[in-house]
Amino acid sequence: MMKRISTLLFIACLSCSAIAQQTSRAVMDGFMDKRFGMFIHWGPVALRGEEIGWSRDKQISKADYDQLYKEFNPVLFNADEWVKTAKDAGMKYLTITARHHDGFCLWPSAFTEYDIAATPYKKDIVGALAKACKKAGIRFCIYYSVLDWYHPEYPIHSAHDQTPDPKSDINKYIVFMKAQLKELLTNYDPYMLWFDGGWEKPWTNEMGKDMYAYLKSIKPDVIINNRLGKEIAAVENKKIDAAAMVGDYDTPEQVVGRMNMNMPWESCFTICRQWAWKPNDKMKSLKECLFILEKTAGGNGNLLFNVGPMPDGRIEARQVARLKEMGDWLQKNGSAIYGTWGGPFSPTDQYAATRNGNKIFIHVLKTDTTQLSLPVIEGRKINKAFVLGTQQAVTYSQQEGKINLTLTPATLNYVIVLEMDGDVMKAPVI
Incomplete structure (x- = not known):
């Protein structure tokens, strides 16, 4: 009642x-x-x-x-x-x-x-x-x-x-x-x-x-x-x-x-x-x-x-x-994850991206991937690429409108840090 x-x-x-x-x-x-x-x-x-x-x-x-x-x-x-x-x-x-x-x-x-x-x-x-x-x-x-x-x-x-x-x-x-x-x-x-x-x-x-x-x-x-x-x-x-x-x-x-x-x-x-x-x-x-x-x-x-x-x-x-x-x-x-924005790359079933300041975090979702190709960020270049947490260097090239990453297969999702030459927070989502 x-x-x-x-x-x-x-x-x-x-x-x-x-x-x-x-x-x-x-x-x-x-x-x-x-x-x-x-x-x-x-x-x-x-x-x-x-x-x-x-x-x-x-x-x-x-x-x-x-x-x-x-x-x-x-x-x-x-x-x-x-x-x-x-x-x-x-x-x-x-x-x-x-x-x-x-x-x-x-x-x-x-x-x-x-x-x-x-x-x-x-x-x-x-x-x-x-x-x-x-x-x-x-x-x-x-x-x-x-x-x-x-x-x-x-x-x-x-x-x-x-x-x-x-x-x-x-x-x-x-x-x-x-x-x-x-x-x-x-x-x-x-x-x-x-x-x-x-x-x-x-x-x-x-x-x-x-x-x-x-x-x-x-x-x-x-x-x-x-x-x-x-x-x-x-x-x-x-x-x-x-x-x-x-x-x-x-x-x-x-x-x-x-x-x-x-x-x-x-x-x-x-x-x-x-x-x-x-x-x-x-x-x-x-x-x-x-x-x-x-x-x-x-x-x-x-x-x-x-x-x-x-x-x-x-x-x-x-x-x-x-x-x-x-x-x-x-x-x-x-x-x-925390305090980041999504992007500047739209998520796929292969990867997702987040960003903060001059860093883009590439979340490798398909862990058997050996090559990843991303669009370039207009006006920005990569200074450094490495695996978050281990600091292991990641081989990359940036040419002809593409960022190419060479990856090592893993057993669990991991994150690659792309340290850019400037802020990427205003970059439009690609």
């Missing part, structure tokens, strides 16, 4: 329709410099090993799914260990599904009883992670779904039946959303809010704009993704109109986003196949993980890389180990 919201709060929430100031360029530049973050999809559904939200009313009946919270007791959850896993992986921010499409809240909310306080565990997951992130120097971020198939006032009650409920009232639901989001902003001070679910028909672009303005009135510098609105690249990797976007950056899903030097974007990927934990789910190899990270950075985007913790609160040891391998690679090659 939902807790009541006062009439005064109802009026205050509905009256917030001011035009919001977009997040500043400096704040967004700081976000994009981080390049690599941890996504965490977790909730009572881990008890069944099925997908969060989407399995409700399909693999798991609504009646069963909606009662799982009564069994949810992750006694081995340790926020510091989760954050250490992120930090050891080289991740700079962490985003937790505080509330997914199923409506369950991982924090003790004053506005619903369908939350962590009603479980046998009872402790505040969101609060523990916020505290652990602050202690470790990791930016704390919150995922919150626009839709809620559990809430009686949200018109759609199942992903698999889009018939609107005539008894529901979307305006009352928006009041509830605003109350919860104010609660999250006030209590946990997130760096970024990651919305999802705005594609369903009951939610309109105008509602998204109003919500964006409302959140900015509470915390002007909070970063907000673009899923409050309808203009998103999503799984189709659509080319979108940045001017029509509601939010600060685009969110391609399970695909590396398009090269874009003007609009910030962040691709989200799963380390396995499912977002939530699944027993024996196939995990990506280290080469696959690095390919995604490097190609994303080469396109000038961030990577939000997802893990799904187990029902007892632990992240699987094999996932922790894979992330640590990524972190070890970043210990050696991080200067080619």
Whole structure:
């Protein structure tokens, strides 16, 4: 049963329709410099090993799914260990599904009883992670779904039946959303809010704009993704109109986003196949993980890389180990990822490129390559070419409009530094 919201709060929430100031360029530049973050999809559904939200009313009946919270007791959850896993992986921010499409809240909310306080565990997951992130120097971020198939006032009650409920009232639901989001902003001070679910028909672009303005009135510098609105690249990797976007950056899903030097974007990927934990789910190899990270950075985007913790609160040891391998690679090659821009060469399946100052970093993605040919950068010449981390010299020539590199086959992705005779940050993407 939902807790009541006062009439005064109802009026205050509905009256917030001011035009919001977009997040500043400096704040967004700081976000994009981080390049690599941890996504965490977790909730009572881990008890069944099925997908969060989407399995409700399909693999798991609504009646069963909606009662799982009564069994949810992750006694081995340790926020510091989760954050250490992120930090050891080289991740700079962490985003937790505080509330997914199923409506369950991982924090003790004053506005619903369908939350962590009603479980046998009872402790505040969101609060523990916020505290652990602050202690470790990791930016704390919150995922919150626009839709809620559990809430009686949200018109759609199942992903698999889009018939609107005539008894529901979307305006009352928006009041509830605003109350919860104010609660999250006030209590946990997130760096970024990651919305999802705005594609369903009951939610309109105008509602998204109003919500964006409302959140900015509470915390002007909070970063907000673009899923409050309808203009998103999503799984189709659509080319979108940045001017029509509601939010600060685009969110391609399970695909590396398009090269874009003007609009910030962040691709989200799963380390396995499912977002939530699944027993024996196939995990990506280290080469696959690095390919995604490097190609994303080469396109000038961030990577939000997802893990799904187990029902007892632990992240699987094999996932922790894979992330640590990524972190070890970043210990050696991080200067080619963090604080760089994509380009000046568009990424391919053979290589990606990032840049900083007078250096171009060539990420060799196809490690059996022995020859690589790149376009020349107009007005610039190579002074030096070497492998990042080992300083091993790389043979090169620059003639007839081409840069030719002679490579040594390797077992794992590596980075070649092209030290140019001047700054390359203004060079157009080729």
